[in-house]
Amino acid sequence: MISEQSWEDAELLWDYHQMHHELRPCSVAIGLGSHDLGVADTTVDLYKRGMMPLIVFTGATSPTTRERMPRGEAVHYRERALELGVPSSAVLVEPNARNTGQNISFSKALLEEAGTHVSSVLLVSKPYEERRAYATACKLWPGVQFVSASTPMTFDSYIESIGSTRLVVDMLVGALDRLLIYPNQGFMVRQSVPAPIAEAYGRLCRDGFTSRLVVGQAKP
Known part of the structure; x- marks a missing residue:
């Protein structure tokens, strides 16, 4: 939980x-x-x-x-x-x-x-x-x-399909981590990240959902 x-x-x-x-x-x-x-x-x-x-x-x-x-x-x-x-x-x-x-x-x-x-x-x-x-x-x-x-589905139903809430949240955090880091490395165009999204990302990182973060990057 x-x-x-x-x-x-x-x-x-x-x-x-x-x-x-x-x-x-x-x-x-x-x-x-x-x-x-x-x-x-x-x-x-x-x-x-x-x-x-x-x-x-x-x-x-x-x-x-x-x-x-x-x-x-x-x-x-x-x-x-x-x-x-x-x-x-x-x-x-x-x-x-x-x-x-x-x-x-x-x-x-x-x-x-x-x-x-x-x-x-x-x-x-x-x-x-x-x-x-x-x-x-x-x-x-x-x-x-x-x-x-993508396949139209809710957050709940995707978690059910994967079978692990923590894994799915880790993947969500990891995907946002790359959106923040990769533009500076020339891998993608920059996306606007609204403040509520950045704040949610920071809280999830502090709560330990960090297994999919880019290796070697400082955690929020």
Whole structure:
């Protein structure tokens, strides 16, 4: 269990991390690899709704996905999409990316190699990674319009799907930590962080939700 204040702070971060973009048709969708097959399911749903003619799934493996997705995150996502009825011709796989920056830059290179003209991209990620993916993509792929998307779900239901409140709150804090630090390192464009969000982040750090902070950075 966590305190009522920590729960309220985590809900603030949960809402902030989502861009709340209005979905619209784009040139392509990029599904960012992770432990969550829901990203693949949501990408397929968007494809079936006519939001894009082509999908790129991107991602290698990580310590959290190596056992669940031994062939690589992007490969497992593609297999899931084909199971759900997406034609193989509509799915490209980028199997090497190991972080969000590589997800974007490697997908960009793959699409250029395929001769695909891209003016807009649907970025499909986990709910709490929307803003990080958006900020990274805007930095690495200027001139393209990005629309963020994720599986529509509440904070409570996401915790239920993961099975650990502490892990989810740690991930929310870690994602915001990167939004604060990475612009200075040239990894993403800067996002406005309203004072209530920064204050909630600070309280959660002081309460020990720090396992996903950037290594070597001072804690608030």
